[in-house]
Amino acid sequence: MDFQDYKSFWNDKASTPRGALVAVDGSHDERTVRLTGAFSAAQARAALDLQAADRVFELGCGVGRIGRELAGEVAHWHGLDISENMLGVARERLAGTGDCAFSPLQGPRLDALGDASMDKGYCVAVFIHMDKEDFVLYLRDVARVLRPGGLFYFDHWNLAHPVGWRRFALEFEQAARLPAGQRKDVARNQFVVPQEVEAYVRGVGLEPVLVLDDSPCVQVVARKPDGDALAGAREAERLRNAAPRISYGEQWTTYFDAIVADEAEARGPRRLVALLAARPADDPVARMFRAWIHGAWQSRPDWGPLPADLDPAA
Structure with a gap:
């Protein structure tokens, strides 16, 4: 089946609760999605230095795989996703877990969030499925909704890493077998190099405070400038110390x-x-x-x- 936009693609993948789990990260049951969610939540927790008073958003929250692990630790957690079907599963999985809100996305904007309304945000294994123009448009709106000094953590496939390249090879070898004129899925895997991501982050007015490129994923913590050079330096130092807990690591x-x-x-x-x-x-x-x-x-x-x-x- 051919899909013309992200919403129809992901709503189809998430047409059943089990299908939604599989579509998010290949987890086939609740036990597995909790294990993978705990792993990713630990990375986000270390990247963002989450505090009890924080207002936090997740861009592409899916079934609440990560949000379920973090929502109870912060003052407010807001999940946004392009798929209403995903959000339906997330609401059920996060029922009774902290102060939560859920909003469907209509395009590369965070319309449900006000200017400078959020302390921190994150986006895991989502930008990898977007055209780069949409990736940058979302980053631009992330810059809008973060308060000055706010942080945003995200990852993307890392073309510059040897394993990242081998993962990319699966994509172009598959493309080589497609009939002439047949395009790949609208939400196909896409790849970047670290320097490219840094350029995007700076281009939308954020500061790349930490960039990790030691795995098949580029991992970035960006900060919204607030004019406080000392605070920015303290954040950079904290992140350097936290990097081993943020990185996917050699074993993974x-x-x-x-x-x-x-x-x-x-x-x-x-x-x-x-x-x-x-x-x-x-x-x-x-x-x-x-x-x-x-x-x-x-x-x-x-x-x-x-x-x-x-x-x-x-």
Whole structure:
């Protein structure tokens, strides 16, 4: 099916609650989405130094995968998404969790949020599905809604990283097999280099305070200028110290690279299974990947029998 805009694409993907979970990050059940949500929430928490008095927004909140972990820690959390179906699932998952609001997006604007009304915001694994013009338009409105000194954390596929390039290769090899004149999905994966992202951030009037490029994802914390050079320097120092807790890290990158390598060979993720088998059951990153791949394997009969050493309860 061909889709002409992001809204129809993501509403179709999220036509059922389970479909919404899968569309967000490939999680096939509530247990898995909570594990991946906790991982991403820890990154956002470290990037933004969240405080109890903060008013925080999430651009592309999906099913509330991350918001469910953070909303109860701040004064107000506002989830925005292009898909009304996603927001319906998010409302149910965040029911009773702090002071929350939900708003559908109609285009590359944050119309539900007032000028300088938010302390902090974040956007995880969302800009990767946008044309770059829309990416920049959203960043421009992020600059509008942040208060002076406010922070915004986001990530994007990193074309300059070797694993990021291999992930991009899956896209252009697929494109090479498409019939002439057939375009890819409107929400296809797109890729950037760190210098490009920094240019976009500066171009909309924000300051890139931290840029991490040590994984397949470029990770950025941007700050809205407030004229306080000392406060900006303190924030930069805090982020340098927090960087190891924000980065995807070597272990995550190794596991992701294994998935990409097997997908390039059109086979089940057996490299990842072998890596996971060598890790203890209480390793949090391995536990997250075990849950994720167990659910994915059950939906892919072409991968063959589920490996005996992939413990679904680990």
